[in-house]
Amino acid sequence: MEVALCPNSNEVHIYARSGSQWVQTHVLKEHDLLVTSIDWAPRTNLIVSCSQDKNAYVWTLDRATSVWKPTLVHLRLNRAATQARWSPLEDKFAVASGDKCVAICYFDEENNWWISKHIKKPIASTVLCVDWHPNNVLIACGGTDMKARVFSAYIKGVDQKPAPTVWGERLPFNTL
Numbered sequence: 001m002e003v004a005l006c007p008n009s010n011e012v013h014i015y016a017r018s019g020s021q022w023v024q025t026h027v028l029k030e031h032d033l034l035v036t037s038i039d040w041a042p043r044t045n046l047i048v049s050c051s052q053d054k055n056a057y058v059w060t061l062d063r064a065t066s067v068w069k070p071t072l073v074h075l076r077l078n079r080a081a082t083q084a085r086w087s088p089l090e091d092k093f094a095v096a097s098g099d100k101c102v103a104i105c106y107f108d109e110e111n112n113w114w115i116s117k118h119i120k121k122p123i124a125s126t127v128l129c130v131d132w133h134p135n136n137v138l139i140a141c142g143g144t145d146m147k148a149r150v151f152s153a154y155i156k157g158v159d160q161k162p163a164p165t166v167w168g169e170r171l172p173f174n175t176l
Contacts, residue, residue: 006035050081096127
């Protein structure tokens with residue numbers, strides 16, 4: 001059993017259970033400012049972290065060397081990232097931000113990097129929290145404007161066409 005946490009700094013610490021004790025096994029150092037969110041995908045064993053430095057990193061464990069390797073995510077944010085959350089299928093993740101948008105991030109095989117598409121309108125405030133619907137397409141977000149919204153985060157080429165839901169049959173990206 002392992003757990004990742006941020007000790008109110010720019011680092012992510014990973015601890016493993018050893019008997020009745022927790023032992024620090026790794027320190028992930030890549031962010032410049034306070035880490036605001038960490039999410040560990042259990043099936044793929046990938047960690048996403050985001051920070052006040054406007055960046056997100058996807059951490060991959062190299063099993064041969066037992067070292068976590070960071071990959072910078074191209075977020076295109078002008079303000080702090082506030083929360084990161086993996087989708088249920090762990091093929092993309094969302095990053096909430098103070099930039100009045102949610103970045104939906106996915107891996108681009110052709111260029112070998114993580115890129116993002118932004119959900120912007122009608123969000124008019126800092127987005128503090130995001131969470132995924134089990135269908136891997138719909139995402140709920142809440143912000144400092146005291147509103148919760150549900151959007152489609154469907155990305156052509158990444159997602160399968162979703163089954164019809166109470167939210168509609170067609171779910172193009174950024175649909176409210």
